[in-house]
Amino acid sequence: MIRRPDKGASPSQVRIDAIHVHVRKIPAGRVATYGAIARRAGLRSARIVGAALAGVPAEQAVPWHRVINASGRISLTGRAGTLQRKLLEAEGVRFDARGRIDLDAFGWHDDVPLR
């Protein structure tokens, strides 16, 4: 996670850390929605989750690719989107003909409803 070495963490930094913590809980081969992560992290806006993940360095231990939108699709476009799909398929996540993931089958939730 991105964390300041000292206690000088700003409120927004704390939220970002919370998001990373919850994203790391998603097991391989499963996915969660931006909204679900937001609720688990105590946030009211799913957009914040995307913004937080956008700042994650590549070699970070945060499985950002396991986060998708509420309609079961990948939100990233272009090259990054292709990579995300590739990573998910490598973990066994299946996409239908229209590029959608079945949340009932692959959605992950830990006591908190996915949606």
Add this chain to the structure above:
DNA sequence: GCGCTGACTCCCC
């Protein structure tokens, strides 16, 4: 401080 921009979602048609 203001306005714009999204890795979003919900609520109607």
Add this chain to the structure above:
DNA sequence: AGGGGAGCCAGCG
């Protein structure tokens, strides 16, 4: 089932 519109809020110029 899918598209349009409003609400959302942190980050940035």
